[in-house]
Amino acid sequence: MDYEKFCSQILDAESKIRFATVYDEWATRVGGGMRKGIENLLSERAENELVNLSILDWKAHKSMSKWLGNTKYTLAEYDKVKRFSFYLGDDFLLLVSAEKDVDTNVVVDHVIKLYYKNQE
DSSP: OOHHHHHHHHHHHOTTEEEEEEEETTSOEEEEEEOTTOOOSSOHHHHHHHHHHHHHHHHHHHHHHHHHOOOOEEEEEOSSEEEEEEEETTTEEEEEEEETTSOHHHHHHHHHHHHHHHHO
């Protein structure tokens, strides 16, 4: 999959999405980034820490899959933004942040549809 294209499509799908980036299991960015013109709310250090914590959470969810099934996504809502983690199989994690007032269902539907469309 072309993860740069995938993340661009996510940003194009909803104007309230601030950030869409795919990481591998070692927290290496493989595609995506911040929407142009949007200021990052996190310092580089804080962003790296959040990515690493998200990777640990992803690995914990994978270990529970034999009992609960595969995790599709998780959501954290903060005072300023919503942060989504989408589990793209066993190898990649998509992190998406959006304005707090974004419709959660719209974001989830767009991302899942785009993911399967890009699998074809």
